[in-house]
Amino acid sequence: xxxxYQRIELxxxxxxxxxxxxxxxxxxxxxxxxxxxxxxxxARRHGVAANLLYRWRRLMSEGGATAVGSDESVxxxxxxxxxxxxxxxxxxxxxxxTMENEILREALAKAHAKKPTLRLLSSPKxxxx
Numbered sequence: 068x069x070x071x072y073q074r075i076e077l078x079x080x081x082x083x084x085x086x087x088x089x090x091x092x093x094x095x096x097x098x099x100x101x102x103x104x105x106x107x108x109x110a111r112r113h114g115v116a117a118n119l120l121y122r123w124r125r126l127m128s129e130g131g132a133t134a135v136g137s138d139e140s141v142x143x144x145x146x147x148x149x150x151x152x153x154x155x156x157x158x159x160x161x162x163x164x165t166m167e168n169e170i171l172r173e174a175l176a177k178a179h180a181k182k183p184t185l186r187l188l189s190s191p192k193x194x195x196x
Contacts (some may be wrong), residue, residue, distance in 0.1 A: 087115075096123055 087095075099109045099120060106124070110117040130141045 092123055093127075095120065096127055099124060 095109060095113050095115065098104060099106050106120050107117050109115075110120045
C-alpha cells in the first residue's frame with residue numbers, strides 16, 4: 068500500500084454532497100492548469116471527482132470567454148432567476164394597473180355621457196388642460 072494519501076476525510080450526517088466555496092474551486096482549477104499536473108492527480112489530491120473538476124474548468128472557460136467577449140461581468144444563474152422572477156412580478160402588476168386604468172376610463176366616459184354638467188365642472192378654469 069502506498070503512502071500517497073496523507074489525509075482522510077470522513078463525511079457524516081444526512082448531506083450527500085459537499086459544498087465547495089468559490090475560492091476553493093478557483094484554487095483547485097488553477098492548480099489543474101499548472102504545468103506538469105494532471106486533472107486526475109489534482110482531483111484525487113482534493114477528493115474531487117475528475118469529471119467534476121473538468122466541469123468546473125469548462126464553466127470557468129465559458130464564463131470567462133463570455134465576460135471578455137461582451138466586456139461585462141458574468142452573473143450567476145441564481146441571480147438571473149431572481150431577476151426573471153422580479154420581472155414577471157412587475158409585468159403582472161403593470162397588467163393589473165393597466166386594466167384598472169381602462170376600467171376607470173370607461174367609468175369616466177359613461178359618467179360624462181350621462182351627466183354633461185360634470186364635464187363642465189371638472190374642466191379647469193381657462194378651458195385648457
